[in-house]
Amino acid sequence: MSINIPRGTKDILPGEVEKWQLIEQKAKEVSARFNYKEIRTPIFEHTDLFQRGVGDSTDIVQKEMYTFNDRGDRSLTLRPEGTAPVTRSYVENKMFGLPGQPVKLFYIQPMFRYERPQAGRYRQFVQFGIEAMGSADPAIDAEVISLAMTVYQELGLKKLRLVLNTLGDAESRKSHKEALIAHFEPRIDEFCSDCQNRLLKNPLRILDCKKDRDHELMKSAPSILEHLNEESKTYFEEVKTSLDAMKIDYVIDPTLVRGLDYYNHTAFEIMSEAEGFGAITTLSGGGRYNGLVEDLGGPATPSIGFAMSLERLLLALEAEGITLETEEEIDCYVVALGDEAKRKSVAILSQLRQAGIKSDKDYLDKKMKAQFKAADRFKAKFVAILGEEELSKGIINVKNMDSGEQSEVALEKLSTFLKQGK
Numbered sequence: 001m002s003i004n005i006p007r008g009t010k011d012i013l014p015g016e017v018e019k020w021q022l023i024e025q026k027a028k029e030v031s032a033r034f035n036y037k038e039i040r041t042p043i044f045e046h047t048d049l050f051q052r053g054v055g056d057s058t059d060i061v062q063k064e065m066y067t068f069n070d071r072g073d074r075s076l077t078l079r080p081e082g083t084a085p086v087t088r089s090y091v092e093n094k095m096f097g098l099p100g101q102p103v104k105l106f107y108i109q110p111m112f113r114y115e116r117p118q119a120g121r122y123r124q125f126v127q128f129g130i131e132a133m134g135s136a137d138p139a140i141d142a143e144v145i146s147l148a149m150t151v152y153q154e155l156g157l158k159k160l161r162l163v164l165n166t167l168g169d170a171e172s173r174k175s176h177k178e179a180l181i182a183h184f185e186p187r188i189d190e191f192c193s194d195c196q197n198r199l200l201k202n203p204l205r206i207l208d209c210k211k212d213r214d215h216e217l218m219k220s221a222p223s224i225l226e227h228l229n230e231e232s233k234t235y236f237e238e239v240k241t242s243l244d245a246m247k248i249d250y251v252i253d254p255t256l257v258r259g260l261d262y263y264n265h266t267a268f269e270i271m272s273e274a275e276g277f278g279a280i281t282t283l284s285g286g287g288r289y290n291g292l293v294e295d296l297g298g299p300a301t302p303s304i305g306f307a308m309s310l311e312r313l314l315l316a317l318e319a320e321g322i323t324l325e326t327e328e329e330i331d332c333y334v335v336a337l338g339d340e341a342k343r344k345s346v347a348i349l350s351q352l353r354q355a356g357i358k359s360d361k362d363y364l365d366k367k368m369k370a371q372f373k374a375a376d377r378f379k380a381k382f383v384a385i386l387g388e389e390e391l392s393k394g395i396i397n398v399k400n401m402d403s404g405e406q407s408e409v410a411l412e413k414l415s416t417f418l419k420q421g422k
Contacts, residue, residue: 008123018326024108027128031106034147039105041085047075053084064113078112082129091298102134120312129307136302141266142242144304156322159273165256167264168232179222208257223254239266263287274319284308329379334361335371337387355415
């Protein structure tokens with residue numbers, strides 16, 4: 001009986017994986033330019049981390065987590081998102097005491113959520129994420145947004161839409177929460193069971209409901225912008241001023257809320273406006289989470305971050321007709337004819353690789369014509385031909401596959417010749 005891949009997962013095969021590597025390299029390169037350092041957290045954490053950090057009222061905790069008990073009967077969960085684990089590490093490793101503040105981190109890691117698989121959304125997926133921890137400066141909010149936009153733009157995306165909102169500080173959110181409860185409570189029985197459960201716990205999450213998004217009360221719900229105190233208004237204006245200075249276009253959407261409980265102040269999403277991209281247009285999202293470090297046992301630490309789906313980034317590139325130029329060719333393919341030449345080719349191949357030259361040879365005992373076909377398939381820049389006559393002379397024939405020019409090269413000088421030809 002054959003065993004197939006689990007639903008909601010995907011094999012990334014040669015030919016496709018090179019695109020992933022290019023995107024990951026771009027994300028790392030841009031992060032380094034912005035002075036963000038990589039962090040890698042465990043693939044599973046204690047379940048309490050996500051219940052406390054992400055929030056009991058979220059879909060992630062209520063419906064989507066892969067949770068299991070280990071042999072010590074401890075409840076563990078496969079990582080569904082990156083911010084809570086990075087914050088846990090920040091607290092546990094006392095990064096708040098490091099001399100270089102704020103602490104600026106990035107990750108590229110697989111996440112796991114049990115949800116209905118669809119285009120660009122899998123049960124195992126990869127996110128590139130940024131966390132800037134330890135600064136309450138609105139300018140760093142704009143920096144984080146700029147970093148995300150830079151990755152997209154340098155990969156060639158043009159049809160992007162940055163949507164911006166503020167959730168205000170604790171005082172503003174409290175006022176907004178009370179207004180939302182008063183607005184929805186008289187007719188809450190018309191909403192889904194999830195919304196009914198969220199009414200008193202976190203009514204802001206009702207605005208993020210996919211089932212009831214067309215309900216008339218959604219359109220008339222009180223806006224957070226009507227409940228901002230002066231401090232929150234000033235903060236939001238400073239974020240916009242920084243984005244304006246960077247010449248980053250954005251639109252304000254007072255209905256934008258993020259699906260996690262820890263957000264406050266700045267919230268944003270970057271969307272694709274490419275034709276045919278699909279109904280779900282969000283590529284990435286993030287925001288400020290000033291209370292999360294305290295919730296997980298650390299000192300008061302203002303923080304902001306975002307998470308970017310690599311699967312959806314690939315879909316956006318495809319929708320805009322952008323082809324990532326990946327390097328698939330090798331430098332040299334060694335064609336060996338005869339038993340002695342085959343034995344010698346093993347040493348030659350080893351020397352080439354030690355010299356940093358991408359190279360390969362036949363391992364299926366193919367005829368010369370078939371070996372040349374293999375060289376074409378690997379897009380070899382050079383083919384080095386070694387037969388009994390060449391071996392006796394201590395030379396090897398090298399053919400430049402672009403020009404067709406052939407050269408006799410001493411065996412001991414092959415690496416140098418190929419490096420000059422590259």
